[in-house]
Amino acid sequence: MKKRYLVGGVIVVVFLVIGGLSFLNSSVEYATLSKAEKSGKKVQVTGKWVQDMSTHYDTQNNTFTFYMKDEDDRVAQVVLEGAKPNNFDIATSVVAKGRYEEGAFYASEVLTKCPSKYEGNPEGQHPDEIKKSSL
Amino acid sequence: MYNTLGLIGNAAIIIGFVASVVGMITYFRSVGNPRIIGVARTGFHASVIAVFIASALLMILIVKHQFQFHYIWAYSSRELPLGLLMSTFYAGQEGSFLLWTLMVAVVGIVLLIYTQRHDNEREVMGVYTGILAFLLLLLIVKNPFTLIEGGALPEDGRGLNPLLQNFWMQIHPPILFLGFAAMAPPFALALGALMRKKYQAWVVSSLPWVVGGSALLGLGIALGGFWAYETLGWGGWWGWDPVENASLIPWLVSVALIHTMVTQKRTRGLNLTNFLLAILAFVLVLYSTFLTRSGVLGDASVHSFVDPGRFSFTLLVLFMFAFTDVGLALLFGRFTKWGKALFERFQGWKLYSVLYLIVIGPSIPIFAQVSGDLVPVFTEMINAANPIMLLVYYPMLWIAHLLNIASYLWLPALIIKIGLIGYTFTGRLHSTKEYDSFALMSRETWLGLGSAVIGVLTFIVLVGTSMPIIPQFMVDGFNSVLGLINDITGGSYSLGNTVDPSFYDAMGLPLAILMSIMTGITLLLMWVSTKPHAFLQKIWLPLALTVVFTLLSIFWGGVHDLGMILLAFSAFFSLFSNAVIGYRILRGNPKFSGAYIAHIGIAMMLLGIIGSGFYSESNSIELRQGDPVEWKGYRFTYTGFETFWNGERYYFKVQLDDAATGDQLDEVKTIMFVSDWGGQEQVNRNPGIATFLTRDVYIEPQALFEADPEGGKRFAFIKGQTYEYGGYRVTFEDFAMNNTQSSESFNIGGIFRVDKYGASSQELSSSRTTGPDGVQSIPGVVADGDLQIEVLGMQPNQDNLEMSQIEVRMKNPNIAVDKNDLRETLVVQASLKPFISFVWAGIIIMLIGFVVARSRRLKDARKLEAYEIDPEVRKAAMSGDPDQGEETPESETRVLDAE
Structure with missing residues (x-):
C-alpha cells in the first residue's frame, strides 16, 4: 500500500533534483557589459539603444547590429540573431540576452521595453502637447 | 452628455462594489438567518448589473470616440475599423480588468442558478461575490472613466499599438479572461464545501466547472499561441515566455485537479489535495495577472510592460x-x-x-x-x-x-x-x-501519480517564471551558500535572475515522455486492481502499433535524436492506447469518451511539437523582385507589393512554386509597414504562411532594400568591426586621413584587413576626397579582383572617437550592374515547420475531449445533486465487478443508480 507513495515520491524527488541542477545551469544573471565581458557566460544586459550610431541588417547571416549603452554608460556593439525586433524604435530600453565575445555582444534575443501591449505611457505625451505640435 | 455617461460608469463601479460587499456579507450571514438571503441575492444581482452597465458605457464611449477619457484617448483612434475599435476596450490595464470583472459577472449568473439547485448557494455565492467585490475594488483604483485633466476633447486618440492591430486581438483576450473567470467557481465551490463541512459531494458538483474552466483557459492560451505564430511572427507558437507561462500555470493546476477529482470521486481519497488545487488554481490566476500586469517582468518578457x-x-x-x-x-x-x-x-x-x-x-x-x-x-x-x-x-x-x-x-x-x-x-x-x-497497478493509483507528474511540471514552470521577482538579496544569499558548496565539490553552479527558455525544454522533455506513457498505461488499467494477464492482453495492440510507428519515424521520418525518439515513442503509445480503448467506448457510449479524446489530442500535439519545434529548418533568403530563389525544394519569388489600410500598409507578396514541377503552390502575403504609433516610427512585420498537410512554409519579412544602381552593398564599420561579404571577411582596422585636409578638400580614408577563409589575409586601403574638383574616390581592390571596397563617407562620434563609423560599399566589380534595373530586394526568413498542423489539430481534439468530458460530468453532477456519497453503497457498487476496467456505460450507470 505504501508502494504508491514510494513510487510517487521517487518520481517527484528525482525530477526536482534534476530540475534544480538544470535550473542552476540555465539561469541567466543580470549583468553589465563589463561583467559580461569578464564572465563570458550567457547573461542579460539592460540598456539603451544608442540611436545616433548606425544599425545594420546583415541579410546573409540574418543578424541585426546596433549599439547599446548599458547602465555604466559603456557602449558596445550588439549582434542579434535575427532582424530588428518589433517595437525596437519606440523602446525606452532594451534587454539583450547573450554572450560577450570578441569585442561584441552576441545576443540570441533582444527584448524591448516600451509603452506597449497593455500600457500606454501617458506621461510621455499629454494630449495638449500633441495638439500643440500638430498646429 | 458623454461626460455624464462617464460619471454614470464611475458611479456604477462604486455602487457595484458596495452592492457586492453587502451581498458577500449578507450571504454569509444568511447561513444562520435565511430570511436575509433575498438581500444577498439583490446585492449580487446589483453588482452584476453595475458591471454590465459600466462595460456597456465604456463600449459606447469607445465607439463614439470620446477622447476626453484618458483611457480611450490612450488606446483607440478614429482610423480603427469597428472590430479593432471595440477591442481597444481591453487594450489597456483598466479595460482588461473591466473585461475580467465582466466575465466573472457572466459566469456568476450561471453559478448562481447552479448553486441554487445544489443547495450551497449561501457559502459558494458568498465567496464568489467576494471575488467580484475584489475586482470592483481594483476597478475603482484603475478606473477607465477618468477624464483628461481640463476636460479638453483631443482630436484623435493615440491609437492601438500596431502590433495588436490584427484579427486575433478581437478573440484571444476575451476568451483568455473568460478562462481566468472560469477558475473562480471551483475556488468558491471548494471554500463553500469547506464551510459546509461536505468533503465529498463538492467534487462531483465541481467537476463540470473545472473541466469547463480548463477548456476555456486552454482555448485562450492556444489562441494566444496561434496569434503569436500566425500573425505576430514570433517564429513559434510557444516560447516559454513568462507571460505565456503565467497563464499556463493555473491551467496545469486545473488539469491536475481534474485527475485528482476523478480519483476522489472513485476512491474518496485525496480530499485535502483537491481543496488545495482548487484554491491554487484561482490564486495562481491572480498571481498570473500580477506577474503580467505589474511590470515586474519588464526585463524578462517579450510582452513588454511599463510599471503601471x-x-x-x-x-x-x-x-x-x-x-x-x-x-x-x-x-x-x-x-x-x-x-x-x-x-x-x-x-x-x-x-x-x-x-x-x-x-x-x-x-x-x-x-x-x-x-x-x-x-x-x-x-x-x-x-x-x-x-x-x-x-x-x-x-x-x-x-x-x-x-x-x-x-x-x-x-x-x-x-x-x-x-x-x-x-x-x-x-x-x-x-x-x-x-x-488500491493496488499499485490500479487506475486510481496511476491517476494520482499522473497528477503528481503534472504537479512537478507546474512547480518547475512556476519557479522558473517567478525567478525575476525573487529579490536580489535572496539570490545573493543563495549564491554565497552555493559558493561554499562549489568550493568543496569543485562545481560552478550559481543562481541567476532569470531562466533561459532552454530550461523548460530540458525539463519538459522527460516529463512529457513520462506523462504520455502514464496516460497510455492508466487507461489500460482497471479500477481497484488489474490482473497482469488482462493488462498484457490490452497492451499488445497499442504497443505493437507504437513500435511500428516509432520505427517509421526513425527510418523514414529522420528522427534520430534519442530524446525525440523517446518522446515520439511515448506520444505514439499514448495515442494508440487511448485510440484503441477510446474507440470501444465511443462505439458503446460516446459521452464517456472525453478523456480518451483529450489524451489523443495531447499526444498529437506532442508529435506536432517534435516536428515543428525540433526539426524546423530556416534560412535567410534575399529575393530580388522577379528573380526566383530555390530552397528545400521550393522556389520563392517576390512578385511585388499591394497596399491596404488607406494605402499606409504593405503586403509583400511571395509566390511559392514547387521547384521540381514548377507548379505554383501558393502566394503568401507578408506584411511590413512603418507606423508612427506613440509619435515614433517603428517597423511592423507579420509573416505569411503557406500551409500544407505535413508542413508550413513560414515566411517572415525582414527588410526591403531599394535598388542600388551602383550594385554591391553598403556597410558601416567602427574600428575593429568585421563583416562578411562575397566570401571575404572584412575588418576595418583604422581611419587613414591623408594630410591634405584643407578648407577646400576633405579626405576620408580607411585601412581594411581582408581574408578569404583560411587563405592569407591582405590589407586594403581606400579613400574618398571631396575637393573643389568634385569627388575623387580611390577604391581598394583585392588581389583576385573580385572584391572592391569604396568609401562613401563617415559618421564621426564626438563623444568617443573610437566609435566613429566609416561607410563603405563592397561589391564584386566583375559583376555587371544594370543601372536602369531598379527592382527592389525583399529579404525574408523562410522556415519549414514540419507537422505544425498536428499541433493545431491536437489542441482542437483535446478541447473537444474537454467539452465531451464536461457534458458527462455535468450529467453526473445533476444525478448527484446535493448528495454526500455513501461509502458503503459505493464500495458495494464497485466491488460488484472488479474486473470492469473501462468506464463502460453499464458499470457507470450502475454505480450512479446505486447511489
Missing part, C-alpha cells in the same frame, strides 16, 4: 494573500486536530481574531516585504481620493507599513507561515483510508 503604478499591483498581491489565507484557515480548521479544536473552542469574532493572529497576521510582514516601500502607495491613494477605498484598505496597509519599518519581522513570519502550511498539509481528519487499499 504600484497601487493596483499592491492590491493584487494583497488579495492573493487574502484569498490564500482564507483557504488556508479553512483547511487548517477542517483537516488538522489543532485547527478543529480551535474552531470548536472559539466562535464569531473571537474565532476571526484568533485566525487573524495565526493565519493572516504573519502574512502582513511578508506582504509588506514583498510590496516593498509602501510610501508611494499612500500618495497614490490620496491622489485617487476614493474614500471607500481608503476605509477598506488603509488599516491593513498602515499596519503593514509600520511593520515594514521593523523590516526584520518578515522572516519569522515566513517561518510561522511555512510551519502552518506544513502542519495543515499533514492534516488527515477527513482523509479516508479507502484510497490506500
Whole structure:
C-alpha cells in the first residue's frame, strides 16, 4: 500500500533534483557589459539603444547590429540573431540576452521595453502637447 | 452628455462594489438567518448589473470616440475599423480588468442558478461575490472613466499599438479572461464545501466547472499561441515566455485537479489535495495577472510592460494573500486536530481574531516585504481620493507599513507561515483510508501519480517564471551558500535572475515522455486492481502499433535524436492506447469518451511539437523582385507589393512554386509597414504562411532594400568591426586621413584587413576626397579582383572617437550592374515547420475531449445533486465487478443508480 507513495515520491524527488541542477545551469544573471565581458557566460544586459550610431541588417547571416549603452554608460556593439525586433524604435530600453565575445555582444534575443501591449505611457505625451505640435 | 455617461460608469463601479460587499456579507450571514438571503441575492444581482452597465458605457464611449477619457484617448483612434475599435476596450490595464470583472459577472449568473439547485448557494455565492467585490475594488483604483485633466476633447486618440492591430486581438483576450473567470467557481465551490463541512459531494458538483474552466483557459492560451505564430511572427507558437507561462500555470493546476477529482470521486481519497488545487488554481490566476500586469517582468518578457503604478499591483498581491489565507484557515480548521479544536473552542469574532493572529497576521510582514516601500502607495491613494477605498484598505496597509519599518519581522513570519502550511498539509481528519487499499497497478493509483507528474511540471514552470521577482538579496544569499558548496565539490553552479527558455525544454522533455506513457498505461488499467494477464492482453495492440510507428519515424521520418525518439515513442503509445480503448467506448457510449479524446489530442500535439519545434529548418533568403530563389525544394519569388489600410500598409507578396514541377503552390502575403504609433516610427512585420498537410512554409519579412544602381552593398564599420561579404571577411582596422585636409578638400580614408577563409589575409586601403574638383574616390581592390571596397563617407562620434563609423560599399566589380534595373530586394526568413498542423489539430481534439468530458460530468453532477456519497453503497457498487476496467456505460450507470 505504501508502494504508491514510494513510487510517487521517487518520481517527484528525482525530477526536482534534476530540475534544480538544470535550473542552476540555465539561469541567466543580470549583468553589465563589463561583467559580461569578464564572465563570458550567457547573461542579460539592460540598456539603451544608442540611436545616433548606425544599425545594420546583415541579410546573409540574418543578424541585426546596433549599439547599446548599458547602465555604466559603456557602449558596445550588439549582434542579434535575427532582424530588428518589433517595437525596437519606440523602446525606452532594451534587454539583450547573450554572450560577450570578441569585442561584441552576441545576443540570441533582444527584448524591448516600451509603452506597449497593455500600457500606454501617458506621461510621455499629454494630449495638449500633441495638439500643440500638430498646429 | 458623454461626460455624464462617464460619471454614470464611475458611479456604477462604486455602487457595484458596495452592492457586492453587502451581498458577500449578507450571504454569509444568511447561513444562520435565511430570511436575509433575498438581500444577498439583490446585492449580487446589483453588482452584476453595475458591471454590465459600466462595460456597456465604456463600449459606447469607445465607439463614439470620446477622447476626453484618458483611457480611450490612450488606446483607440478614429482610423480603427469597428472590430479593432471595440477591442481597444481591453487594450489597456483598466479595460482588461473591466473585461475580467465582466466575465466573472457572466459566469456568476450561471453559478448562481447552479448553486441554487445544489443547495450551497449561501457559502459558494458568498465567496464568489467576494471575488467580484475584489475586482470592483481594483476597478475603482484603475478606473477607465477618468477624464483628461481640463476636460479638453483631443482630436484623435493615440491609437492601438500596431502590433495588436490584427484579427486575433478581437478573440484571444476575451476568451483568455473568460478562462481566468472560469477558475473562480471551483475556488468558491471548494471554500463553500469547506464551510459546509461536505468533503465529498463538492467534487462531483465541481467537476463540470473545472473541466469547463480548463477548456476555456486552454482555448485562450492556444489562441494566444496561434496569434503569436500566425500573425505576430514570433517564429513559434510557444516560447516559454513568462507571460505565456503565467497563464499556463493555473491551467496545469486545473488539469491536475481534474485527475485528482476523478480519483476522489472513485476512491474518496485525496480530499485535502483537491481543496488545495482548487484554491491554487484561482490564486495562481491572480498571481498570473500580477506577474503580467505589474511590470515586474519588464526585463524578462517579450510582452513588454511599463510599471503601471504600484497601487493596483499592491492590491493584487494583497488579495492573493487574502484569498490564500482564507483557504488556508479553512483547511487548517477542517483537516488538522489543532485547527478543529480551535474552531470548536472559539466562535464569531473571537474565532476571526484568533485566525487573524495565526493565519493572516504573519502574512502582513511578508506582504509588506514583498510590496516593498509602501510610501508611494499612500500618495497614490490620496491622489485617487476614493474614500471607500481608503476605509477598506488603509488599516491593513498602515499596519503593514509600520511593520515594514521593523523590516526584520518578515522572516519569522515566513517561518510561522511555512510551519502552518506544513502542519495543515499533514492534516488527515477527513482523509479516508479507502484510497490506500488500491493496488499499485490500479487506475486510481496511476491517476494520482499522473497528477503528481503534472504537479512537478507546474512547480518547475512556476519557479522558473517567478525567478525575476525573487529579490536580489535572496539570490545573493543563495549564491554565497552555493559558493561554499562549489568550493568543496569543485562545481560552478550559481543562481541567476532569470531562466533561459532552454530550461523548460530540458525539463519538459522527460516529463512529457513520462506523462504520455502514464496516460497510455492508466487507461489500460482497471479500477481497484488489474490482473497482469488482462493488462498484457490490452497492451499488445497499442504497443505493437507504437513500435511500428516509432520505427517509421526513425527510418523514414529522420528522427534520430534519442530524446525525440523517446518522446515520439511515448506520444505514439499514448495515442494508440487511448485510440484503441477510446474507440470501444465511443462505439458503446460516446459521452464517456472525453478523456480518451483529450489524451489523443495531447499526444498529437506532442508529435506536432517534435516536428515543428525540433526539426524546423530556416534560412535567410534575399529575393530580388522577379528573380526566383530555390530552397528545400521550393522556389520563392517576390512578385511585388499591394497596399491596404488607406494605402499606409504593405503586403509583400511571395509566390511559392514547387521547384521540381514548377507548379505554383501558393502566394503568401507578408506584411511590413512603418507606423508612427506613440509619435515614433517603428517597423511592423507579420509573416505569411503557406500551409500544407505535413508542413508550413513560414515566411517572415525582414527588410526591403531599394535598388542600388551602383550594385554591391553598403556597410558601416567602427574600428575593429568585421563583416562578411562575397566570401571575404572584412575588418576595418583604422581611419587613414591623408594630410591634405584643407578648407577646400576633405579626405576620408580607411585601412581594411581582408581574408578569404583560411587563405592569407591582405590589407586594403581606400579613400574618398571631396575637393573643389568634385569627388575623387580611390577604391581598394583585392588581389583576385573580385572584391572592391569604396568609401562613401563617415559618421564621426564626438563623444568617443573610437566609435566613429566609416561607410563603405563592397561589391564584386566583375559583376555587371544594370543601372536602369531598379527592382527592389525583399529579404525574408523562410522556415519549414514540419507537422505544425498536428499541433493545431491536437489542441482542437483535446478541447473537444474537454467539452465531451464536461457534458458527462455535468450529467453526473445533476444525478448527484446535493448528495454526500455513501461509502458503503459505493464500495458495494464497485466491488460488484472488479474486473470492469473501462468506464463502460453499464458499470457507470450502475454505480450512479446505486447511489
